[in-house]
Amino acid sequence: MGKTIAEKIFSNHANKDVKAGDIIIAKLDALMGQDGTSPLAIKVFEELGGTRVINPEKVLLVMDHSVPPPNEGVANLHKLMREFAEKYGTQITEFGEGVCHQVFMERGLATPGSLVIGADSHTCTYGALNCFSTGVGSSELAAAMYTGKLWFKVPSTVKININGKLPKGVVSKDIILYLVGYFKADGLTYKAIEFDGETIRDLSIDGRATITNMVVEMGAKAGIMPFDEKTKEFFKNIGIVINNGIEADKDAEYESIYNFDISNLEPQVALPHTVDNVYPISQIEKIKIHEAFIGTCTNGRLEDLRYAAQILKGKKVNKNVKLIITPASKRIYMQALKEGLIETFLNAGAVVTNPGCGPCVGTHQGVPADGENVISTANRNFKGRMGNNKALIHLASPLTVAASAIKGEITDPREFLD
Amino acid sequence: MILKGKAHKFGDDINTDYIISGKYKFKSLDFNEMSKHLFEDLDPEFYKKINPDDIIVAGKNFGCGSSREQAPLVIKYAGISLVIAKSFARIFYRNSINVGLPLLEADTDEIDNGDELEVDLFQGKIYNKTKNITILSKSTFPDIMVKILQAGGLVEYLKKEGDFKI
Numbered sequence: 312m313g314k315t316i317a318e319k320i321f322s323n324h325a326n327k328d329v330k331a332g333d334i335i336i337a338k339l340d341a342l343m344g345q346d347g348t349s350p351l352a353i354k355v356f357e358e359l360g361g362t363r364v365i366n367p368e369k370v371l372l373v374m375d376h377s378v379p380p381p382n383e384g385v386a387n388l389h390k391l392m393r394e395f396a397e398k399y400g401t402q403i404t405e406f407g408e409g410v411c412h413q414v415f416m417e418r419g420l421a422t423p424g425s426l427v428i429g430a431d432s433h434t435c436t437y438g439a440l441n442c443f444s445t446g447v448g449s450s451e452l453a454a455a456m457y458t459g460k461l462w463f464k465v466p467s468t469v470k471i472n473i474n475g476k477l478p479k480g481v482v483s484k485d486i487i488l489y490l491v492g493y494f495k496a497d498g499l500t501y502k503a504i505e506f507d508g509e510t511i512r513d514l515s516i517d518g519r520a521t522i523t524n525m526v527v528e529m530g531a532k533a534g535i536m537p538f539d540e541k542t543k544e545f546f547k548n549i550g551i552v553i554n555n556g557i558e559a560d561k562d563a564e565y566e567s568i569y570n571f572d573i574s575n576l577e578p579q580v581a582l583p584h585t586v587d588n589v590y591p592i593s594q595i596e597k598i599k600i601h602e603a604f605i606g607t608c609t610n611g612r613l614e615d616l617r618y619a620a621q622i623l624k625g626k627k628v629n630k631n632v633k634l635i636i637t638p639a640s641k642r643i644y645m646q647a648l649k650e651g652l653i654e655t656f657l658n659a660g661a662v663v664t665n666p667g668c669g670p671c672v673g674t675h676q677g678v679p680a681d682g683e684n685v686i687s688t689a690n691r692n693f694k695g696r697m698g699n700n701k702a703l704i705h706l707a708s709p710l711t712v713a714a715s716a717i718k719g720e721i722t723d724p725r726e727f728l729d
Numbered sequence: 730m731i732l733k734g735k736a737h738k739f740g741d742d743i744n745t746d747y748i749i750s751g752k753y754k755f756k757s758l759d760f761n762e763m764s765k766h767l768f769e770d771l772d773p774e775f776y777k778k779i780n781p782d783d784i785i786v787a788g789k790n791f792g793c794g795s796s797r798e799q800a801p802l803v804i805k806y807a808g809i810s811l812v813i814a815k816s817f818a819r820i821f822y823r824n825s826i827n828v829g830l831p832l833l834e835a836d837t838d839e840i841d842n843g844d845e846l847e848v849d850l851f852q853g854k855i856y857n858k859t860k861n862i863t864i865l866s867k868s869t870f871p872d873i874m875v876k877i878l879q880a881g882g883l884v885e886y887l888k889k890e891g892d893f894k895i
């Protein structure tokens with residue numbers, strides 16, 4: 312019987328033939344921790360009596376959830392991370408370099424066919440680059456720094472083919488919101504997802520990463536994109552030559568195969584307070600917006616900023632709306648500056664913050680007021696997510712968020728596109 | 730492993746933000762302090778209602794959301810001995826075992842708030858004393874999980890074994 316991509320990657324890292332359901336110990340290629348999870352991992356590493364980190368140059372610690380630190384508690388946790396990186400020789404981000412998943416990809420740490428873990432649930436993002444990456448907790452990050460390995464249950468794979476030409480005003484975020492609405496929050500628990508189809512092949516790496524980023528919102532362990540010229544190009548741009556990826560065998564055994572045609576897909580919106588509470592925009596009644604947020608590891612990449620600028624160019628943000636834009640990384644920020652996107656945002660009346668998680672998780676910037684409606688490009692809209700459990704968070708694409716910021720209510724971006 | 734305690738019942742899709750709000754996880758690594766905020770957004774008084782060894786009982790997809798290990802740790806530090814749910818989110822499940830917080834998947838419809846439970850963890854048997862019924866769990870723990878739980882968590886396991894072993 313043939314193998315899925317996940318089975319191949321796990322076989323390569325367990326040094327034996329494995330199939331879905333097997334419990335295995337696998338060698339890891341690279342590890343990630345962010346500032347909400349690394350401090351605890353460091354504590355656990357010390358409890359373990361660790362004296363060296365295995366392959367420290369493949370370990371990246373990122374300060375992104377609360378940068379610059381809003382209080383002394385966070386500042387001290389960052390200090391702990393810096394000292395640890397210095398002592399053991401791991402990589403660490405420079406101050407304000409960006410959100411963990413984007414920086415991890417930009418630094419070339421997630422390569423096709425590799426096995427990566429990160430102490431952050433959206434570590435699944437790197438699957439956009441044809442690797443197997445998944446989120447773990449702090450203890451497992453510590454154990455992985457200590458042993459270079461981790462135990463896994465090899466997941467079964469669900470294949471999702473997406474075909475059809477994306478209609479105007481509809482982007483990859485709408486595809487993944489639609490899928491989360493379809494499968495629901497626990498619909499693909501523990502599964503690996505292999506994506507393919509002409510729509511997927513047409514998407515840029517940025518667009519693919521938006522999709523793999525959110526597979527965890529359906530409970531999946533990983534989402535894996537095909538390897539192609541776009542993957543090669545991505546690595547070429549960061550100075551790495553990679554010619555091969557991992558493909559599934561023709562006779563691979565899938566738990567199930569789904570085919571979606573998105574030719575008639577509308578912009579999608581997830582209403583409060585669960586990500587799977589998704590509706591096409593035409594079915595949503597008028598909702599006034601008080602805060603709009605464009606950024607995060609889901610939609611803070613260059614393509615997303617270009618989408619936002621396309622809508623905001625020459626327009627003004629509604630006077631009742633606070634629009635906050637957070638580029639996912641410094642690299643993206645600088646390119647956006649060059650392209651004049653940041654100027655467009657500032658002229659429109661937006662606040663542009665330093666790269667990082669921004670208001671996504673409510674630890675510092677952009678906390679909404681009681682009863683306020685927020686529309687955001689992030690991946691989660693749980694109650695209290697942005698730091699106030701009396702606010703209501705709606706999720707949508709950067710096009711939809713930008714259009715809504717102008718009108719002051721949730722708005723179909725197609726009104727602004729000709 | 731036999732565990733006894735009173736049930737605190739919750740619904741479906743209890744996410745890690747409800748267990749412990751993101752705003753606390755950045756403050757410190759003091760879990761005794763953090764555990765006072767357990768389920769704060771759902772019930773501000775919850776912490777005061779817990780007696781040592783109480784059991785959390787929930788519907789499907791318990792622990793969905795972030796990878797923060799603070800979630801099971803805070804539950805453990807609050808004195809909870811076990812979480813029983815219809816199903817768990819993947820990362821939460823692994824994190825709990827790793828910090829030595831036992832979990833059990835079972836049909837929880839016949840358990841109500843305040844019921845007295847007696848649970849044989851590795852047999853997967855839940856005896857509801859209040860209702861005098863026994864519920865059986867269908868899930869089993871892989872060997873490595875049993876070993877980690879028996880050791881009291883991943884740190885103790887690795888200290889004992891020196892490496893992952895199957």
Ligand code: SF4
Nearest residue numbers: 410607608668671672
């Ligand atoms: S941007 Fe949001 S979802 Fe992404 S890593 Fe940061 S806090 Fe998590």
